[in-house]
Amino acid sequence: MAEGNRRLKEEKVFKDPVHRYIHIRDELLWDLIGTKEFQRLRRVRQLGTTFLTFHGAEHTRFNHSLGVYEITRRIVEVFEGRPFWKDEERLLTLSAALLHDVGHGPFSHSFEKVFQTDHEYWTREIVMGDTEINTVLRRMGSDFPQKVAEVIEKTYSNKLVTSLISSQIDADRMDYLQRDAFYTGVSYGHFDMERILRVMRPTEDQAVIKYSGMHAVEDYIMSRYQMYWQVYFHPVTRSAEVILSKILQRVKVLYEADYAFLYPPEPFTGFFNGKLSLEQYLELDESVTMYYFQMWQKEEDGILRDLCQRFMNRRLFKYVEFDQHVHINDWLKLLELFKKADMDPDYYLVVDSSSDLPYDFYRPGEEEERIPIHLLMPNDKLRELSRESDVVEAISGKKRTDHKLYYPEEWLYTEGFEEEKKEIRSILKSSKEETAFSGEIEE
Amino acid sequence: MAEGNRRLKEEKVFKDPVHRYIHIRDELLWDLIGTKEFQRLRRVRQLGTTFLTFHGAEHTRFNHSLGVYEITRRIVEVFEGRPFWKDEERLLTLSAALLHDVGHGPFSHSFEKVFQTDHEYWTREIVMGDTEINTVLRRMGSDFPQKVAEVIEKTYSNKLVTSLISSQIDADRMDYLQRDAFYTGVSYGHFDMERILRVMRPTEDQAVIKYSGMHAVEDYIMSRYQMYWQVYFHPVTRSAEVILSKILQRVKVLYEADYAFLYPPEPFTGFFNGKLSLEQYLELDESVTMYYFQMWQKEEDGILRDLCQRFMNRRLFKYVEFDQHVHINDWLKLLELFKKADMDPDYYLVVDSSSDLPYDFYRPGEEEERIPIHLLMPNDKLRELSRESDVVEAISGKKRTDHKLYYPEEWLYTEGFEEEKKEIRSILKSSKEETAFSGEIEE
Amino acid sequence: MAEGNRRLKEEKVFKDPVHRYIHIRDELLWDLIGTKEFQRLRRVRQLGTTFLTFHGAEHTRFNHSLGVYEITRRIVEVFEGRPFWKDEERLLTLSAALLHDVGHGPFSHSFEKVFQTDHEYWTREIVMGDTEINTVLRRMGSDFPQKVAEVIEKTYSNKLVTSLISSQIDADRMDYLQRDAFYTGVSYGHFDMERILRVMRPTEDQAVIKYSGMHAVEDYIMSRYQMYWQVYFHPVTRSAEVILSKILQRVKVLYEADYAFLYPPEPFTGFFNGKLSLEQYLELDESVTMYYFQMWQKEEDGILRDLCQRFMNRRLFKYVEFDQHVHINDWLKLLELFKKADMDPDYYLVVDSSSDLPYDFYRPGEEEERIPIHLLMPNDKLRELSRESDVVEAISGKKRTDHKLYYPEEWLYTEGFEEEKKEIRSILKSSKEETAFSGEIEE
């Protein structure tokens, strides 16, 4: 099988601000990077709307995918020659690492929510379909694309291989925590990856961590915990996401109502009628999406126009904590008041929920199984992390959920419907002082 | 005049990965950042096509503009209360710092070259025209926009103020060197800015550097020198720029020839006929540009289609050094051979030149005057930097120019016109081994 | 009172690798740094024997004291002009910050344990006694030294002032965590101090943290937790400390037995007879101590000679976990066997215990009161940190203790008393694989 690959005459390197250098030694990997489906990831941001909160976070999935590849490469280097590790899985592992996110579209989170699509489906399509990536992969054998797809989907027979890319301490998470911290500029997200890589060991069905590295892993779990609440679920990012989702929802509604668009949503129609081809999907990136948002600022439909202007010019919604500050009766009352004031609550009074499970061990029968992190003890037995670590135990299995109610604050101070607006303001008032003012990071 | 501004109740901060925090204390600055013309800078990359060489360089001019503001803010803090510094210039200086790049369009360098436009003109239009920025600035007095424009254009009467934003050691350069180094991940670009700020002093017509800080300034000049040749003039970046320029050139040619576009270049037409309105200009960002490049991959015109595919999928031109390796007769011969082989040399055989003057002192009568850096000696006299520093003297006034010839390497190995291609290859051959293979950073 | 101080004509700066620059603007502080009692701190390592585990940790208390001063200076800058903060306390606060460790002697931890002395006593002596420091302080008023001593001893009436230097989140801890992480090279110890300083607020009796900064504080608490177990209680460091303590103990025993030293322990005698003058105390630094250890390698007494050779040449004791692996009967047995084999267990079979309380809130009536960290909530009420933070709650009040048994491993494989050694080895054996081999950081 290895005949499909050749070592490059000279190693190629990419300069990477997070891992310093990314090393490519195999023609297979080099050629995968050169495919148009992989290059397309340059046009999909890694963190969606986060750049509207943290201006540094303008990096793309291209950037991140190279990072995941590089970390995996380093892990494989540590594993080489050790029991349980099969060196003939090397290229498969590296290919899967590089391609694991290749199915992501623009602002995936919002698109997936509104259109019930999912990037995992598209990843398989890209790997198995009529693409440059598939052509390159097939050089390794006709079943190679299938294997790559399986590793990414976690159905591959060798669980050790999948665990490098999808587990609670995998190359994907290790890259994004560091990378997102780097680009946002936050202080969290740092942990001693070099140490973790040094103490990682292969076992039959997963990579485990030598006991002596437990503290480095604790630090990694804490980084993750902090990044979730400080960056990934930042309320301002979610405000932008709410608006983005509402734009997509509005376009669909208008399309189905045969609204006469000045700029018809050509590349989106596949989503509306459920007949999206792979070719169409690949054409749709964030530049295309932003082009339409730009143009739709000139549409006649007031809601679409307004939402697009909000998104492009960063006139985001404000929020109040939902549970604590708004009771259910208030909620019903607000709905009614918005309607009365001629403001469609479907688009302008939106509840958004986030929840995180920073670390969890396996509980049979649960919906979403998460492979726990195991420590390799001095006596060669395995022990689940939270049984050894107080800190991890403390946050283990604790789901934290947070609900926020988003609305257009500045509208409440405009002319018209003063009565209703006054009442709305008074309902929202109590929580006023707890909300960030105009969007940038709270202090 | 200060009545137009209010101190913010609580300071706002932006998390910035380069300067850690960007501090906003004035309502004026806060409101300028919130205008749609300033927010638009989020859709214009700081380094144009550089992201195709250094994948980390995906940052935008929004990012950089905040950085220039922040450095200027820190300089002004050092100057406060010192002779020559007038505190009533503070808001003017900060506004000009923030807005100095606001006229930049998508891939400015290429657009300016092809369409003979220039971002400085558009900056003035945005500051003086019917824009949100102008409205905010006017709160400070009806002549305030004009003053801001003058500072940016270096015609303002108080030369000390302009020197903070436009001189050989200004807030603009100090930000971009550090920022571009940070995002590309190169090791150059570091210098001790904190020290430089501490030793900067106002004089009547420029900011100068205390003699004790000379070594920090040397280090800054060297950073610049390295960044120019390692990043800004990187041959792969220039290859992408060549292709981009050729796309624009082709579109113009086709437009003028009444070619029937599948995707008519609506937002570009103002450039073709010289009647671009401010509104049109502001609509044109990199998302819009990339949208068209994406779509033009489906045009019938072979050259436009090919060039767009090259740009989107990063199938760049290779290059040879022009001076050293290709003689003028060879050049004429190559032109002929390209034509014979049915490959239009106007688009596929392109000379690109870069030149840099890392530091220069004032020579009266020269075309482009560059204010030299002055040291404040212990005896309170000023001395031009290169007279004290061997290192700076060594590179001072030395213009280094570099010419490269770009062409589609892989075409030379395709079928058809084998005879001509063989001859072309043989002319280019001698310099083959000196060219980077497939584009990422040379090793 | 302020007449005793003058602003320096030009600010002085120290280059500091942790805080970049340390800024001195007051003659008072500058002169304190210049006193011989403060300069002496250059000869007392910050982390005692830790340099034998982490070779980078060669930094001194001079280094740290400047850092604590600088952080305090930055806090005071944030506090200036805010309610509760009295600007006339500025110089007192800064002086106490700078001098808080001035009483530390060489390897304080071991000396204090063996000789029942304590550095706090000596700090007061230095501040109040006939010293250069006292002379400088008195320029601020005759009661100024007394006030400085009170702040350091936490008895000063203004609790807000003392809280900056002695609380669970004070300038002392913030400096040492970062500094010790920097010099050892470990990845822990990082937290966003700039953010913490920005959200610190004065209240009547302590500095508190705005709620929006809670995550930065969590990160700080976790850093502390990790540093304790990864650095401060590192088993190899403790091994060196065990040997150091045993040297001191042996010298005292020999001195009391009128042993004829080749190199009489002149500077130590005050400790033996309890009549140590301030002058004698100040003369005793780590150079002096190391000189004697160097020379005592030539003493006739076998135990003193051996222990000094071990310390100087880093031939440390190995260890086993005490609780888990050695039962009380085994312990008694080991004592007997060591004696039989002519190895004095007083010096060669040593139990060392460490325990840490990473964060605790106030529990009235407890021995050692620790002021808890309070958050300033959006509604202006205070809330104790662990009530808001899951992570902190998890580790709050949990004392973790660890006992280790230290002994000379290599002796067990030498000739003589083979029978006894074999039995000793067999008792210690079970835990063998869990101990670090030869001393550097465990992997």
Added chain:
Amino acid sequence: MAEGNRRLKEEKVFKDPVHRYIHIRDELLWDLIGTKEFQRLRRVRQLGTTFLTFHGAEHTRFNHSLGVYEITRRIVEVFEGRPFWKDEERLLTLSAALLHDVGHGPFSHSFEKVFQTDHEYWTREIVMGDTEINTVLRRMGSDFPQKVAEVIEKTYSNKLVTSLISSQIDADRMDYLQRDAFYTGVSYGHFDMERILRVMRPTEDQAVIKYSGMHAVEDYIMSRYQMYWQVYFHPVTRSAEVILSKILQRVKVLYEADYAFLYPPEPFTGFFNGKLSLEQYLELDESVTMYYFQMWQKEEDGILRDLCQRFMNRRLFKYVEFDQHVHINDWLKLLELFKKADMDPDYYLVVDSSSDLPYDFYRPGEEEERIPIHLLMPNDKLRELSRESDVVEAISGKKRTDHKLYYPEEWLYTEGFEEEKKEIRSILKSSKEETAFSGEIEE
């Protein structure tokens, strides 16, 4: 020969703040580090008196020696399997790298100047003599110590091996530039070592740099240039060195005059009578030296006492530029005035000169030959660096020399000999404003 070495069962690592981890895989190297002669380097500072200027610079030669070993190990890893590199030289190269500084004594620079000794002589003695190091080395063969000595002395037959440790771009320089920058906290000293290592190639008689890495080498040369003048020749460091030399000189004079020392300079006598044994030399470290300086503050001899107090309490000499500001007649006049004022100019009016040659290429017949740096061009020819690099050419071969006159400034303002002091002050006056005040870094 390799039988004398065994791979360690598990790799050992040292945490290093500069290179992150130092990896030891060979028993030979591990055992060398454990010898008492190598451990002694923990008691010799890397930068002598620099800690009195940059308080962070408290690191020792132990620290640096491990770093040089680690860099060499990484170079050898790059060289493995390449032409010209002989893998059987690996352990020799690594041993020489680790031990290259093992002969350094306390404050080498001053000791060597005053006592005409040199650390290279002692290195050979330690490697070849009756030491633990020699015993360990001999396990590799009876001629192995001799070979190690030859590599360190640059007389070894394989010039490629010696070039790794002693050339203008060797592991020694690459470590100290980075390490000293790290500990002092200055911004200089950074260059892309990872890149340089990647482009280093073995040739027959030296390591060379691939052309593509030229800019990284330029950056390294500039770092060196900056570090020399900003750190290594800092005038305050030199002031401390002047005092230290004068202490040693005074002790020698007193010893030869049979002065009755309260604390006789026992460990130094070998230096005075030229009969220093290896054992005596090894006993003498910086703790021992500092112990005597501490004690000699109580000697009766006024000069010795004063100089020791100055050194211990950092009461350093001030300086004026010698060439520019003091003419030869002034100099003679000053000598006379110092004598008249009862201040011995031999100790209190001292000229100190420093000079640096940041980069030089080979000029046959010159005194100190310096192997130039060669670039490996794309055509496989070698080219000397300064012929390709403008920047290096600019500083190449330029010796910069600097003379300073040191004297006790504060004495000039004390009582007695007012007339003479006034005249001295007036001669020195003109240059007053150019001297740093009290010693910390100039601003």
